[in-house]
Amino acid sequence: MxxxxxAQSPWQTMTISxxxxxxxxxxxxxxxxxxxxxxxxxxxxxxxxxxPDGYQARRSYSIASAPEAGETIELAIERLDDGEVSPFxxxxxxxxxxxxxxxxxxxxxxxxxxxxxPLLLVGxxxxxxxxxxxxxxxxxxxxxxxxxxxxxxxxWDEVIFRDELIDFHDRRDGFDLVLALTREAARRPAxxxxxxxxxxxxxxxxxxxxxxxxxxxCGSNAFVSAAAQALIDAGVPAGLxxxxxxxx
Amino acid sequence: MVTRGFSSxxxxxxxxxxxxxxxxxxxxxxPVLSAGPTPRVRTEDWSFTLKHGPRxxxxxxxxxxxxxxxxxxxxxxxxxxxxxxxxTAWQGVLVDDILADAGVEPPTGFTLALSFDGYTTNVPTQxxxxxxxxxxxxxxxxxxxxxxxxxxxxxxxxLYFWKxxxxxxxxxxxxxxxPGFWELRGYHIYGDPWREQRYTGDP
Ligand SMILES: Cc1cc2nc3c(=O)[nH]c(=O)nc-3n(C[C@H](O)[C@H](O)[C@H](O)COP(=O)(O)OP(=O)(O)OC[C@H]3O[C@@H](n4cnc5c(N)ncnc54)[C@H](O)[C@@H]3O)c2cc1C
Numbered sequence: 001m002x003x004x005x006x007a008q009s010p011w012q013t014m015t016i017s018x019x020x021x022x023x024x025x026x027x028x029x030x031x032x033x034x035x036x037x038x039x040x041x042x043x044x045x046x047x048x049x050x051x052p053d054g055y056q057a058r059r060s061y062s063i064a065s066a067p068e069a070g071e072t073i074e075l076a077i078e079r080l081d082d083g084e085v086s087p088f089x090x091x092x093x094x095x096x097x098x099x100x101x102x103x104x105x106x107x108x109x110x111x112x113x114x115x116x117x118p119l120l121l122v123g124x125x126x127x128x129x130x131x132x133x134x135x136x137x138x139x140x141x142x143x144x145x146x147x148x149x150x151x152x153x154x155x156w157d158e159v160i161f162r163d164e165l166i167d168f169h170d171r172r173d174g175f176d177l178v179l180a181l182t183r184e185a186a187r188r189p190a191x192x193x194x195x196x197x198x199x200x201x202x203x204x205x206x207x208x209x210x211x212x213x214x215x216x217x218c219g220s221n222a223f224v225s226a227a228a229q230a231l232i233d234a235g236v237p238a239g240l241x242x243x244x245x246x247x248x
Numbered sequence: 249m250v251t252r253g254f255s256s257x258x259x260x261x262x263x264x265x266x267x268x269x270x271x272x273x274x275x276x277x278x279p280v281l282s283a284g285p286t287p288r289v290r291t292e293d294w295s296f297t298l299k300h301g302p303r304x305x306x307x308x309x310x311x312x313x314x315x316x317x318x319x320x321x322x323x324x325x326x327x328x329x330x331x332x333x334x335x336t337a338w339q340g341v342l343v344d345d346i347l348a349d350a351g352v353e354p355p356t357g358f359t360l361a362l363s364f365d366g367y368t369t370n371v372p373t374q375x376x377x378x379x380x381x382x383x384x385x386x387x388x389x390x391x392x393x394x395x396x397x398x399x400x401x402x403x404x405x406x407l408y409f410w411k412x413x414x415x416x417x418x419x420x421x422x423x424x425x426x427p428g429f430w431e432l433r434g435y436h437i438y439g440d441p442w443r444e445q446r447y448t449g450d451p
Contacts, residue, residue: 052255108429241284
């Protein structure tokens with residue numbers, strides 16, 4: 001049984017049109033779909049690489065761009081030195097190359113301005129990627145939904161999308177950025193230099209005019225477990241918390 | 249389509265090929281994926297209920313459930329996020345033994361697995377019986393950690409692993425095949441890894 005057009009493969013070829021280094025370890029890849037690609041903020045794609053002998057590797061990547069950004073989709077991929085797929089993107093993939101993608105995927109870790117708020121977003125490292133899509137969607141739609149992002153990174157230079165996030169914060173239109181740097185001193189007055197904990201969650205929620213209606217938490221498994229527990233300890237009902245775990 | 253410049257040194261040994269379903273890769277660790285925070289269910293508060301529709305057939309507390317016959321199952325598992333892990337070793341109570349203790353035959357052809365956090369997933373009843381599935385209580389001889397679904401999780405190793413519901417607290421027989429949590433959010437209604445039934449619309 002099939003919902004889609006039976007003959008069409010769920011995989012499509014996308015062409016890399018631009019590559020932009022975001023931080024020392026994270027690079028954005030901008031992809032042009034060959035077929036219409038409609039998605040929601042928070043969703044991910046599956047990427048499939050095929051070797052000449054037919055061997056395939058497949059991984060999931062969240063979409064960083066907002067649906068409003070037009071046809072191009074942005075993936076922001078962190079390099080894991082001993083990984084299989086992320087070093088391929090960092091070391092080999094070039095503008096003009098084609099890769100196979102499937103998606104958009106995931107119907108739970110998604111948000112649209114019509115879902116309302118306030119929204120509490122908690123990201124660790126590349127876990128900020130799907131949250132960025134939500135923040136960009138809010139900005140593009142000039143939504144008034146209050147949003148606080150607590151973003152944990154090791155150091156200031158590893159804060160992915162840093163300039164853009166600070167820009168959004170400086171608009172003072174209901175978006176607040178709180179950085180938690182784990183291996184460096186905080187630079188902005190509102191920031192922390194420690195790992196995420198319940199007290200930080202409580203204080204960050206005070207930046208919202210009302211308790212959050214949804215909390216989205218994304219990152220490595222260890223990060224998500226710790227951050228979700230911190231939210232629960234700060235009084236956020238477990239039923240409001242949605243998580244996306246990168247598995248490892 | 250061959251990807252320019254991609255070749256991997258990470259190929260599974262050829263004798264392992266036959267055990268890896270299409271589109272999967274071999275994983276040595278044990279990744280954790282779930283839709284929400286990890287519920288901490290104390291065994292004192294734990295219970296398991298077998299239901300036919302809304303009607304409970306039988307409920308067990310932790311002690312009663314642990315008194316049911318324990319079976320060992322060592323199986324390869326396949327996660328829809330594309331990792332496969334060989335030879336995971338579980339112990340638990342076969343669904344057959346739960347039915348026997350309740351003194352019932354499966355009343356319908358469809359089952360919904362129910363979890364403490366409200367998660368549900370649907371599995372045809374015949375995929376749960378005849379030794380195919382269990383309610384697992386131990387992983388590698390130790391209590392299952394909360395991250396991996398403890399105190400008890402469903403184990404249906406021949407389907408994608410989201411069907412093996414974590415933090416299980418019941419099985420409900422339903423008249424129709426009712427899509428569960430992920431099945432309502434774009435994932436396949438059945439989920440056979442060998443036919444690559446990952447998402448809605450896959451054959
Ligand atoms: C829904 C979802 C969304 C995601 N979104 C993003 C995103 O936006 N950005 C992002 O960067 N990542 C994202 N990820 C993670 C991503 O899918 C990959 O897991 C990640 O890029 C690592 O893949 P890899 O092939 O480079 O590393 P892998 O080859 O998978 O290895 C991962 C790690 O495991 C170890 N490892 C595992 N197996 C072996 C082996 N056989 N030999 C040696 N080492 C091994 C390595 O040490 C390595 O560091 C997402 C994951 C999910 C599930």
